[in-house]
Amino acid sequence: MLTKAQIESASDVAARSLFDAIVDQRIPPGAPLRLKELSEQLGMSMMPVREAIRRLAALDLVEIEPRRGARVRELSLADLEDTYFARLHLENIAVWEAAQNFTADDGAQAAAALADREAAQEAGDRVAARDAHERFHFAIYEASQRTWLIRSILPAWRNSERYRIGAMRHIETQGTRDHEHTQILSALMRHDGLEAVRWMTNHLTSSVRLSAQHLISETGEADREISLPKVAEVVARFDIAAGIPAEIPTV
Amino acid sequence: MLTKAQIESASDVAARSLFDAIVDQRIPPGAPLRLKELSEQLGMSMMPVREAIRRLAALDLVEIEPRRGARVRELSLADLEDTYFARLHLENIAVWEAAQNFTADDGAQAAAALADREAAQEAGDRVAARDAHERFHFAIYEASQRTWLIRSILPAWRNSERYRIGAMRHIETQGTRDHEHTQILSALMRHDGLEAVRWMTNHLTSSVRLSAQHLISETGEADREISLPKVAEVVARFDIAAGIPAEIPTV
DNA sequence: TTGTGGAGCCGTTGATCAAATGTCAAGATC
DNA sequence: GATCTTGACATTTGATCAACGGCTCCACAA
Numbered sequence: 001m002l003t004k005a006q007i008e009s010a011s012d013v014a015a016r017s018l019f020d021a022i023v024d025q026r027i028p029p030g031a032p033l034r035l036k037e038l039s040e041q042l043g044m045s046m047m048p049v050r051e052a053i054r055r056l057a058a059l060d061l062v063e064i065e066p067r068r069g070a071r072v073r074e075l076s077l078a079d080l081e082d083t084y085f086a087r088l089h090l091e092n093i094a095v096w097e098a099a100q101n102f103t104a105d106d107g108a109q110a111a112a113a114l115a116d117r118e119a120a121q122e123a124g125d126r127v128a129a130r131d132a133h134e135r136f137h138f139a140i141y142e143a144s145q146r147t148w149l150i151r152s153i154l155p156a157w158r159n160s161e162r163y164r165i166g167a168m169r170h171i172e173t174q175g176t177r178d179h180e181h182t183q184i185l186s187a188l189m190r191h192d193g194l195e196a197v198r199w200m201t202n203h204l205t206s207s208v209r210l211s212a213q214h215l216i217s218e219t220g221e222a223d224r225e226i227s228l229p230k231v232a233e234v235v236a237r238f239d240i241a242a243g244i245p246a247e248i249p250t251v
Numbered sequence: 252m253l254t255k256a257q258i259e260s261a262s263d264v265a266a267r268s269l270f271d272a273i274v275d276q277r278i279p280p281g282a283p284l285r286l287k288e289l290s291e292q293l294g295m296s297m298m299p300v301r302e303a304i305r306r307l308a309a310l311d312l313v314e315i316e317p318r319r320g321a322r323v324r325e326l327s328l329a330d331l332e333d334t335y336f337a338r339l340h341l342e343n344i345a346v347w348e349a350a351q352n353f354t355a356d357d358g359a360q361a362a363a364a365l366a367d368r369e370a371a372q373e374a375g376d377r378v379a380a381r382d383a384h385e386r387f388h389f390a391i392y393e394a395s396q397r398t399w400l401i402r403s404i405l406p407a408w409r410n411s412e413r414y415r416i417g418a419m420r421h422i423e424t425q426g427t428r429d430h431e432h433t434q435i436l437s438a439l440m441r442h443d444g445l446e447a448v449r450w451m452t453n454h455l456t457s458s459v460r461l462s463a464q465h466l467i468s469e470t471g472e473a474d475r476e477i478s479l480p481k482v483a484e485v486v487a488r489f490d491i492a493a494g495i496p497a498e499i500p501t502v
Numbered sequence: 503t504t505g506t507g508g509a510g511c512c513g514t515t516g517a518t519c520a521a522a523t524g525t526c527a528a529g530a531t532c
Numbered sequence: 533g534a535t536c537t538t539g540a541c542a543t544t545t546g547a548t549c550a551a552c553g554g555c556t557c558c559a560c561a562a
Contacts, residue, residue, distance in 0.1 A: 260548095261548070262547085262548095295548080296549050296550070298547085298548060298550095299547085317555095318555055318556065319556070319557090
């Protein structure tokens with residue numbers, strides 16, 4: 001069986017290239033995105049590049065000033081904190097919902113993505129590893145079958161990649177990450193929503209800590225405690241929600 | 252003090268016109284969006300229209316098939332349910348967070364939007380009323396100061412407008428809606444997060460019920476119970492979260 | 503039922519228009 | 533005389549336009 005031949009439009013190529021370049025900081029925060037310059041580098045006209053920039057702006061990775069062009073959004077501890085606040089809430093809801101109706105097929109897809117990720121990691125292919133990582137997480141979220149919730153997750157996810165990639169490049173904590181991934185997946189396969197939420201929260205919390213450390217070391221921004229919901233608090237929410245009997249009358 | 256002269260680009264005009272037309276069903280669900288046709292109607296070339304369509308596609312109001320053009324997404328009970336599931340979770344989190352640091356200025360802005368809405372309603376200006384309604388809700392959400400969370404809300408919000416506008420056009424339940432709005436606002440001014448969440452949940456729950464009724468009556472889709480979190484369940488989550496002492500150790 | 507031709511439409515291009523900024527010299531101010 | 537302000541001009545860059553090329557779909561014929 002052949003998969004449908006995916007023809008990639010010029011603007012698809014541009015969007016992907018720009019996203020990679022921004023995440024890898026080949027285009028650093030604050031840098032202007034000149035249409036002419038980029039279109040020459042990518043070997044296409046200005047319009048597909050323009051469209052790609054608008055797409056990234058829809059994800060809020062770049063800022064557009066009318067008639068003045070676009071520039072890459074700056075990174076900051078406040079933005080990092082804000083991003084992970086959203087991710088903690090949104091992705092835990094998705095995980096919680098996913099636990100209810102997690103199928104063997106969902107599990108297989110997630111496991112395959114995890115395997116791809118490790119293979120790419122071995123091969124030193126960072127882009128492929130990042131791609132597989134995203135596939136793993138979203139395979140889980142899609143099991144929730146809450147389409148609009150999943151759509152809401154993507155912008156914050158993509159933004160967090162900007163912080164995560166740099167932080168993960170050097171530091172060797174891959175073992176811990178892999179373990180967290182496996183624990184989330186196995187909890188879901190057991191339909192144990194609470195345990196899945198617990199591990200997801202740990203996963204995100206440790207991610208944000210590493211990212212913050214890295215950011216502080218790079219920019220010299222003042223070190224401070226990041227204010228995020230505590231693991232126990234997050235877990236407690238879902239715990240109590242599960243205990244509410246259905247027959248409680250709505251107000 | 253003069254506010255900066257806001258020049259509206261051609262694609263801004265196109266995006267707004269198209270959004271209004273889709274919400275009002277002047278362009279019905281499933282209808283194709285032909286670049287040439289629209290550009291002639293709007294008196295501009297195809298390119299700004301094309302960009303406007305891509306913007307609406309980013310909000311998932313229209314679907315783009317490569318080389319085949321765009322069409323307005325169909326409405327369905329499942330999509331409505333899904334949309335409000337996301338809204339219930341996301342907007343309640345925002346309201347809860349807003350309650351903590353709600354300022355008098357936040358209150359003033361929200362109250363002004365409410366007043367605008369009633370004035371527009373009197374004048375029979377549906378577009379202005381819709382606009383003011385959106386300003387009211389987002390004035391509240393912005394008080395949470397959780398930027399990425401707020402951004403995540405917008406797509407689902409805009410999608411729900413497609414269902415809500417039709418449902419609200421004929422039915423006269425404006426009194427109830429106004430009361431709910433006022434209650435949400437006054438709870439926030441008292442920093443009573445739990446009460447604000449309770450009223451917000453009621454507000455959304457009654458919205459989705461009306462929208463579902465209207466949709467069923469229009470499309471003849473089979474009537475069925477919509478599955479959404481119960482008010483008590485939603486409220487309980489925040490109730491318990493508030494009770495978790497900060498010193499509980501993170502896992 | 504299957505292959506072919508033509509019409510319609512989107513994606514892309516290169517050119518044009520217009521806004522915004524930088525430059526620089528003349529004049530005002532101290 | 534040195535410094536700052538002002539205004540015209542040139543340059544850069546984004547926004548828009550009109551036309552081309554290629555893909556998709558439908559009708560029609562074998």
